Amino acid sequence: MKRTGRTIDRIAAAVLLAGIASLHSTCEARAESPAGENEVLEAAEKVTPTVEEIAQQLWDLAEVSLLEIKSSAYLKDVLTRNGFAITSEKTAGVPTAFIAEYGKGEPKLGILLEYDALPGLGNEPVPERQPRKDGVTSGHGCGHNLIGAGAMGAALAIKNLMVANDVPGTLRVYGAAAEESEGAKVFMAREGAFDDLDAMLHWHPMDVAHVSKVRLAATTHMYVEFKGKAAHAGLYPWKGRSALDAVEILLHSVNMMREHVEPTARIHYIITDGGKAPNIVPDRAVVMLTYRDADRERVNAGIAWIKDMVEGAGLATQTEGLAIDYFGMHDLLPNTPLADRMHKHFKTVGLPEYTTEENAFATELQNASGLEPTGMAAQVGPIPDEPRLGGFTDVGDVSYITPTMGVTVPSMPQGIPLHSWMATACHGHSIGFKAAVTASKVLTLTGIDLLTDAELLEQVKADFDERTEGFTYESPIPDTIKEPSGLPDEMRRYGTRAQLKATILNNTGDHGLAPHSHGTGAPHTH
Numbered sequence: 280m281k282r283t284g285r286t287i288d289r290i291a292a293a294v295l296l297a298g299i300a301s302l303h304s305t306c307e308a309r310a311e312s313p314a315g316e317n318e319v320l321e322a323a324e325k326v327t328p329t330v331e332e333i334a335q336q337l338w339d340l341a342e343v344s345l346l347e348i349k350s351s352a353y354l355k356d357v358l359t360r361n362g363f364a365i366t367s368e369k370t371a372g373v374p375t376a377f378i379a380e381y382g383k384g385e386p387k388l389g390i391l392l393e394y395d396a397l398p399g400l401g402n403e404p405v406p407e408r409q410p411r412k413d414g415v416t417s418g419h420g421c422g423h424n425l426i427g428a429g430a431m432g433a434a435l436a437i438k439n440l441m442v443a444n445d446v447p448g449t450l451r452v453y454g455a456a457a458e459e460s461e462g463a464k465v466f467m468a469r470e471g472a473f474d475d476l477d478a479m480l481h482w483h484p485m486d487v488a489h490v491s492k493v494r495l496a497a498t499t500h501m502y503v504e505f506k507g508k509a510a511h512a513g514l515y516p517w518k519g520r521s522a523l524d525a526v527e528i529l530l531h532s533v534n535m536m537r538e539h540v541e542p543t544a545r546i547h548y549i550i551t552d553g554g555k556a557p558n559i560v561p562d563r564a565v566v567m568l569t570y571r572d573a574d575r576e577r578v579n580a581g582i583a584w585i586k587d588m589v590e591g592a593g594l595a596t597q598t599e600g601l602a603i604d605y606f607g608m609h610d611l612l613p614n615t616p617l618a619d620r621m622h623k624h625f626k627t628v629g630l631p632e633y634t635t636e637e638n639a640f641a642t643e644l645q646n647a648s649g650l651e652p653t654g655m656a657a658q659v660g661p662i663p664d665e666p667r668l669g670g671f672t673d674v675g676d677v678s679y680i681t682p683t684m685g686v687t688v689p690s691m692p693q694g695i696p697l698h699s700w701m702a703t704a705c706h707g708h709s710i711g712f713k714a715a716v717t718a719s720k721v722l723t724l725t726g727i728d729l730l731t732d733a734e735l736l737e738q739v740k741a742d743f744d745e746r747t748e749g750f751t752y753e754s755p756i757p758d759t760i761k762e763p764s765g766l767p768d769e770m771r772r773y774g775t776r777a778q779l780k781a782t783i784l785n786n787t788g789d790h791g792l793a794p795h796s797h798g799t800g801a802p803h804t805h
């Protein structure tokens with residue numbers, strides 16, 4: 280789908296002006312009992328036990344991407360018990376995604392929850408490698424249990440403040456499932472779920488403290504499969520055609536391509552199927568490839584080039600290639616006034632104080648990882664000057680639709696990497712829980728400002744409009760992909776994976792290769 284940036288801007292401007300007009304009068308009316316900084320911090324402090332409970336629950340569940348069934352049900356339950364209405368479930372084709380809402384009218388503020396874990400990273404919350412005693416092998420190595428908990432804390436505190444102070448507006452909570460695989464936010468963005476928002480807040484656990492005024496990469500995930508002919512590799516290899524040969528030619532081409540793309544490009548791949556035995560000519564070979572660059576335009580150009588290579592490799596080896604760019608994301612667009620305000624609040628909240636036990640945990644973990652035992656980050660860093668980083672997030676797509684800003688809060692000792700068992704250990708420990716509580720406070724302070732400070736919202740919107748001038752949001756997900764490709768058949772609503780494969784093979788349009796090229800197998804994300 281396509282939306283015209285200018286039209287959206289005009290509508291948004293009209294809505295915003297109306298909102299500002301009503302806000303000005305509201306601010307005057309509220310002058311007798313304004314929610315001061317202390318009251319806001321108190322409200323945020325009050326939800327601390329709930330934040331800790333959610334962090335623990337989600338950590339215990341440790342459900343991986345697309346399968347966060349109990350986690351999403353649990354979060355929906357917390358929201359309903361606290362006066363939110365669930366306005367959407369199985370949102371945008373993602374079974375574990377949802378939307379909840381409190382309040383009505385303008386302005387409209389969004390908060391992003393995440394809750395998926397990673398496979399194989401399960402660990403007890405101890406500073407050494409120790410698999411979980413209950414046998415759960417997955418773990419919150421990216422700390423999305425803390426994101427769910429901290430963002431939920433902010434949602435609850437903001438809602439309580441809205442009730443206590445008659446703050447007008449809509450608070451919308453997004454159950455943004457599957458961040459680690461095919462992020463629900465991109466599917467939601469395609470359905471227009473963020474179109475009417477005035478701003479969006481998010482956060483991520485890390486080993487450092489700063490507002491997320493950074494640029495992350497635009498990304499496309501690609502599935503490539505070649506179909507050849509099997510034959511005895513010794514008796515009559517001439518009867519066979521090797522799908523693995525095609526993969527080798529493709530990947531050699533990709534590696535030669537590296538010299539001729541800009542330094543911002545990152546291309547990485549794995550071969551998930553390269554044949555079954557050396558004495559059989561492989562009749563099937565599969566590559567999963569990720570292409571990243573500074574923006575979607577560059578990623579799209581790179582992907583088109585690689586599709587040509589797939590076709591070339593097929594011609595060279597008399598095999599047939601199938602290439603599907605099944606999922607993608609936009610780069611992350613920062614917002615200056617929002618980053619400035621969030622930074623101010625982050626400084627006010629400050630970093631947690633740690634107990635002797637927590638500090639010992641931190642240095643032991645660093646020692647176990649061969650790092651200097653420097654402990655936890657001690658202060659909130661300066662506002663980053665929008666450096667371009669190679670990571671990606673599905674928050675990127677949200678950030679091109681509505682003004683978006685977040686913070687990273689130390690949940691692990693300095694130098695400990697995300698996506699590791701060490702990270703899982705921290706995120707099930709009070710060190711991690713304190714990060715969620717801190718984030719909840721920063722998001723609450725910023726969220727209340729966005730609902731009540733019309734001048735701030737105006738500046739935020741102006742910055743967004745300037746950065747997106749002439750921009751039209753186009754989903755990086757092909758139209759044929761109605762739900763995440765990695766969903767198991769029993770959870771699919773739009774046909775099995777085999778049916779999806781058939782649809783893609785019959786579709787000679789934008790995705791896959793030219794009409795004559797085809798292969799076997801459905802796209803997947805393993």
Ligand SMILES: [Zn+2]
Pocket residue numbers: 421459697698
């Ligand atoms: Zn992650």
Ligand SMILES: [Zn+2]
Pocket residue numbers: 421422423458483
């Ligand atoms: Zn993450």
